[in-house]
Amino acid sequence: MKNQTLPFKGQCLCGQITYEVDQIEPDMGHCHCSMCRKFHGAAFATFGEAKAENFRFTKGADKLKVYEAENGTKRTFCENCGSSLLFEASDSTGKLVEFTLGTLESPIPLKPDAHIFTKFKAQWYEITDDLPQFDEGRE
Numbered sequence: 217m218k219n220q221t222l223p224f225k226g227q228c229l230c231g232q233i234t235y236e237v238d239q240i241e242p243d244m245g246h247c248h249c250s251m252c253r254k255f256h257g258a259a260f261a262t263f264g265e266a267k268a269e270n271f272r273f274t275k276g277a278d279k280l281k282v283y284e285a286e287n288g289t290k291r292t293f294c295e296n297c298g299s300s301l302l303f304e305a306s307d308s309t310g311k312l313v314e315f316t317l318g319t320l321e322s323p324i325p326l327k328p329d330a331h332i333f334t335k336f337k338a339q340w341y342e343i344t345d346d347l348p349q350f351d352e353g354r355e
């Protein structure tokens with residue numbers, strides 16, 4: 217891909233938190249679960265994955281806040297502007313980081329490859345692309 221420089225860079229809305237990603241793993245899903253919908257205030261949330269050693273915050277790590285839901289999932293966001301930055305499953309080993317694709321600034325060579333948790337999708341939203349759909353997580 218042209219004009220693609222590494223590492224990929226991202227930041228929250230206010231710019232107080234910045235991060236870099238050296239390599240993005242292939243699983244990149246649109247999550248329609250009700251928690252992602254509420255946390256993002258949107259029809260769905262899109263996450264990329266990176267190995268932990270390939271992801272780092274470069275500025276503003278002290279501005280990160282974590283919300284832990286009753287089911288043990290953790291969502292990391294900017295305490296100043298509220299941007300959603302990371303998702304962590306309750307059974308996460310910490311080897312993979314799930315970050316919000318919407319906060320990336322850099323062009324990337326991959327595209328989202330699936331819709332997940334479509335069983336819970338917003339009734340008012342219709343999926344109109346041909347990506348595979350999973351009722352819950354990927355099998």
Ligand SMILES: [Zn+2]
Nearest residue numbers: 228230294297
């Ligand atoms: Zn911010």
Ligand SMILES: [Zn+2]
Nearest residue numbers: 247248249252
């Ligand atoms: Zn979700």
